Amino acid sequence: MEDVHRTIEAVARESYGRLVAYLSARTRDLAGAEDALGEALLAALTAWQRDGVPQKPQAWLLKTARHRLIDRIRHEQVRAASAFTLELIADEADEATSAEQFPDERLKLLFVCAHPAIDPDVHTPLMLQTVLGLDAAAIARAFLVSPAAMGQRLVRAKAKIRDAGIAFEVPEDRELPQRLDAVLEAIYAAYGSGWEGAAGADPRGRGLADEAIWLARVLAQRLPAEPEVRGLLALMLHCEARRPARRSPEGRYIPLSEQDTRQWSAPMIAEAERALAAAATHARPGRFQLEAAIQSVHAERAHGARTDWRAIALFYDRLVDLAPTLGARIGRAAAIAEVDGPDAGLALLNEIELAAVSAYQPYWAARAHLLQRLGRKPEAVDAFDRAIGLAEDEAVRRFLLERRG
Amino acid sequence: MEYVMLIYETPLDFEARTSAAGEAFRGAWRAYHKALVDSGVYVGGNPLRAAESGTTIRLKNGKRHVQDGPYAHTKEQLAGFILMELPSLDAALDWAARCPSAATGAVEVRPVAVEVRESMVT
Numbered sequence: 001m002e003d004v005h006r007t008i009e010a011v012a013r014e015s016y017g018r019l020v021a022y023l024s025a026r027t028r029d030l031a032g033a034e035d036a037l038g039e040a041l042l043a044a045l046t047a048w049q050r051d052g053v054p055q056k057p058q059a060w061l062l063k064t065a066r067h068r069l070i071d072r073i074r075h076e077q078v079r080a081a082s083a084f085t086l087e088l089i090a091d092e093a094d095e096a097t098s099a100e101q102f103p104d105e106r107l108k109l110l111f112v113c114a115h116p117a118i119d120p121d122v123h124t125p126l127m128l129q130t131v132l133g134l135d136a137a138a139i140a141r142a143f144l145v146s147p148a149a150m151g152q153r154l155v156r157a158k159a160k161i162r163d164a165g166i167a168f169e170v171p172e173d174r175e176l177p178q179r180l181d182a183v184l185e186a187i188y189a190a191y192g193s194g195w196e197g198a199a200g201a202d203p204r205g206r207g208l209a210d211e212a213i214w215l216a217r218v219l220a221q222r223l224p225a226e227p228e229v230r231g232l233l234a235l236m237l238h239c240e241a242r243r244p245a246r247r248s249p250e251g252r253y254i255p256l257s258e259q260d261t262r263q264w265s266a267p268m269i270a271e272a273e274r275a276l277a278a279a280a281t282h283a284r285p286g287r288f289q290l291e292a293a294i295q296s297v298h299a300e301r302a303h304g305a306r307t308d309w310r311a312i313a314l315f316y317d318r319l320v321d322l323a324p325t326l327g328a329r330i331g332r333a334a335a336i337a338e339v340d341g342p343d344a345g346l347a348l349l350n351e352i353e354l355a356a357v358s359a360y361q362p363y364w365a366a367r368a369h370l371l372q373r374l375g376r377k378p379e380a381v382d383a384f385d386r387a388i389g390l391a392e393d394e395a396v397r398r399f400l401l402e403r404r405g
Numbered sequence: 406m407e408y409v410m411l412i413y414e415t416p417l418d419f420e421a422r423t424s425a426a427g428e429a430f431r432g433a434w435r436a437y438h439k440a441l442v443d444s445g446v447y448v449g450g451n452p453l454r455a456a457e458s459g460t461t462i463r464l465k466n467g468k469r470h471v472q473d474g475p476y477a478h479t480k481e482q483l484a485g486f487i488l489m490e491l492p493s494l495d496a497a498l499d500w501a502a503r504c505p506s507a508a509t510g511a512v513e514v515r516p517v518a519v520e521v522r523e524s525m526v527t
Contacts, residue, residue, distance in 0.1 A: 144498050149494075358443070384436075388440075389439050397433050
């Protein structure tokens with residue numbers, strides 16, 4: 001029993017997205033495809049227990065789910081296009097299963113999930129659910145909303161995809177860059193670690209890091225000519241490589257500058273460097289490549305080199321030109337502080353309008369560190385308090401409390 | 406919109422209000438309170454004394470039934486409340502997640518029933 005459970009879990013994890021993508025590509029009905037696949041997985045539980053796990057579990061699931069889908073469409077006596085839909089599903093699936101292979105439509109599914117007609121806040125949850133099969137409760141946990149609210153948002157988004165007839169296709173070349181941005185943003189949001197600078201950190205622990213990296217790998221495989229995809233992959237791998245070094249065995253938070261580089265994952269850093277090098281051959285820099293390049297400079301410390309803050313500051317300059325996000329502007333200020341002194345860094349922080357950062361923890365952490373280095377104690381304590389009060393992570397809170405003194 | 410955070414704490418958190426070991430906890434709370442006020446979301450609130458100091462009263466058939474202790478005996482007890490003015494539930498949940506007591510106890514976020522309050526003002 002346990003074995004069958006595990007096999008089904010493994011097959012579901014491996015093929016869920018491919019199956020949903022394939023089943024929904026023609027009907028444009030994500031919810032229907034997911035329901036059908038869910039039923040097929042349930043059926044597998046009894047059937048595989050009784051008859052053993054089939055030779056081609058994926059094909060078995062596809063066949064079963066397709067039958068459920070066709071039953072449902074027949075039962076509903078649906079819309080005008082249903083006969084057409086039915087035929088398509090039957091034909092193509094027959095062909096696909098007989099060939100023991102079916103086309104990988106996950107790329108199209110990613111673009112559907114991040115379609116401009118869908119509320120950007122739902123892009124990531126949709127991807128996590130339809131491509132990876134995560135349940136709404138797990139997604140809700142990661143995004144800090146109630147499971148019921150998350151469930152509703154997902155249902156609404158899927159109804160919109162079906163009713164608005166959003167096409168399951170990879171956008172044309174002229175549309176691709178903009179549409180791809182939304183896909184990359186959504187994957188990065190799943191990673192969720194955000195900005196990690198020398199002055200502080202915002203590891204909100206919301207991340208679904210493995211899932212995000214997995215999505216980026218799928219995307220990189222399918223779109224090898226898009227350098228930003230590899231840039232994003234490199235960025236996440238660099239951040240992920242440092243995960244073991246970010247906490248002491250007692251659970252204390254350790255900032256990047258004090259991390260033991262022997263604890264960084266060498267294979268992940270190597271993969272990140274390969275991805276970034278491959279991206280660079282296209283000579284089309286972008287936001288994620290620049291962020292990955294900054295992390296790549298930090299990674300040099302693993303070879304005993306001192307951190308080249310001048311290089312980091314230069315990358316941040318370009319990043320701020322390209323995408324002046326709060327994280328990038330604060331990162332640049334921290335880098336400039338290392339190159340030209342804390343005064344120069346603080347001047348850059350002062351340029352940021354206060355309303356934008358009233359609840360943005362990394363700003364206050366960076367500000368506190370710079371004020372402390374300048375010996376402006378009362379102001380530093382004030383900023384530390386803000387950073388501590390805005391921190392979500394117990395270990396970060398403790399770290400900042402100690403630094404504040 | 407107005408939201409209330411109902412903060413539930415463990416006996417250890419209650420102790421941390423005065424114990425030497427609780428300095429970090431108190432520091433975190435001071436900073437949290439300051440961040441709430443400085444960000445302009447804080448409307449009001451108060452900490453409450455330990456649950457044992459509570460007295461619960463019920464009127465049954467006109468007779469007072471007085472119970473020494475809190476309304477419900479649970480492992481985590483209501484330790485305080487904070488009223489906030491925020492644009493959305495998501496923003497309120499973000500603040501609840503930053504609450505130092507969320508790491509050890511629990512924080513419940515509830516929208517204020519403004520419509521009920523308004524219907525009572527005559």
